[in-house]
Amino acid sequence: MKKQKICVIGDGLSGLTAALVLSNLDINVDFITKNKQEKKINDPRITAISPTNFKFLNKYLDKKDNKLFWPCKKINLFYEKINQLYNFINFSEDQKNLLYIIKNNDLKKVLLKKIKRKKNIKIISNEVKKVDTKNSCILFGKKSYAYDLILLCVGRSSKIISELVGKRFIQKDDKEIALTSMVSHNINISDPRQYFLKEGPLAILPTNEKNFSFVWSVSNKLKNKNINDFVFNKLKKILGNKTNININKIITYPISFKFNSIFSKNNSLVLGDGSYNVHPVAGQGFNLIIRDIMKLFQFIEYNQSLGLPIKDSEIIKKFVSSRKPENLLFGLGINLTNSFFKQNEITSPIKDFILSDINKLNFLKEMSIKISDKGIFQSLK
C-alpha cells in the first residue's frame, strides 16, 4: 500500500503534539502553519500536565527536555469566606507527582524542534483558507492537496471550522475572562494552589520556587478596571503583605464553555480548542487534547496493523464516539464546580457544610486525582 499521508493544520499545542505523535506511525505528515517559523513563539501561558499525559508526551521528547517541567507532589485548595481563606482540601502524594508544570513557550519550542528533525514531516508555512471535505483536499489558491486524513487544530476563533462542521454547539458563556501572567516573589512556593475567591477562581502554578504563573478567571466587567493594581492587591492579600512580588505583563483570554455538536466531516477532524473549550479552572483543556491524540494514535495504529487504509475508514467514527462523551462530561463537570464556588447567599451555608469535612473523604480525593490524571472512563477501569 502507498504510504498514507495526513495533514495537520495549526501550530498551537494541539497541532504540534498531533503532528509529532502521529509521525511515529508509518505515515507522512504535512504540518501546516500560518505563522512563519522564524517568528518567535509567544504564548505566555503555563500548562499543568497530568502524570499519565506527561508520561505519554515524554516518550516523544528528548531526555534533557525533562528539566523544563516542574513536578509537584502537593496541591492545596482554598476557599474565601468573608475575607478569610480556608484551606479546605490538600492533595498530597509521597511517591509520585501529581502534576508537571511547563511554560507553553518551552513546550512549543521542544515540540517544534522535534518536528523539524522528523524526516516524514514536511512543514508548510501557509494559511489554509479552504478545506474540500468531499475530496479530502486542502486548497492553496488554485492548487489542491489530497490527504487520507485532515486534522484541523486551528483554535477557537477560526472561521474554517464553522464552514466545515456548522455552527451547532452547546455553550455557557458566564461573561468571564482569564487573567494570566508570571510572578516573581521572595518566598518559597513549590506546589500549585487553587483559590476560590469571591471574584472568581485563581490558580497559582509554580515554575520553580521563586516564580509562578497565575490564572484568575473573573467577570469581563473588570476588563476596564486597573487590572495591574487589582491583581497586585489580591496577590499581596493572599501571600501576605510582607511578600515582595513582581508581576509581568498581564494577558487576558476570553473564556466560556463551548462544545461543538459535530467535530468531523468525511476525512476531516477538528482537534483541540476548535472542537471544545473548557473553563481553565481545572487546567484540563490541553490534558483532554492529549487524551484525544493518544486515542487517535491507537485507532490509526490498529487500522495499520490490519493493513487497512486511513481514508474512508471507521477511525473518525470510532474516535468521535469514544472521546465526545468524556470531553463533554469533563466540560460540564468543570462548569458545575466553577458554579458551586461562586458566591451566593442562598447556597453558601450548604457549601460551608460540604467543604468543612471534605478533606477527610479520602475516597473522593483519590477519585479526583485519578480522574484528572487519566480521564473519567479510564479511571473507572
Ligand SMILES: Cc1cc2nc3c(=O)[nH]c(=O)nc-3n(C[C@H](O)[C@H](O)[C@H](O)COP(=O)(O)OP(=O)(O)OC[C@H]3O[C@@H](n4cnc5c(N)ncnc54)[C@H](O)[C@@H]3O)c2cc1C
Ligand atoms: C489562561 C489559560 C490557561 C490554561 N491552562 C491550562 C492548563 O494548565 N492545563 C491544560 O491542560 N490546559 C490549559 N489551558 C487550555 C490550553 O491552553 C488550550 O486548550 C490549548 O492551548 C489549545 O491549543 P490549540 O492548539 O487547540 O489552539 P491554539 O493555541 O489557538 O492554536 C491554534 C493555531 O492554529 C493556527 N491557525 C489558525 N487558523 C489557521 C489556518 N487557517 N491555517 C493555518 N494555521 C492556522 C493559529 O495561528 C494557532 O497557532 C489553558 C487555557 C487558558 C486560556
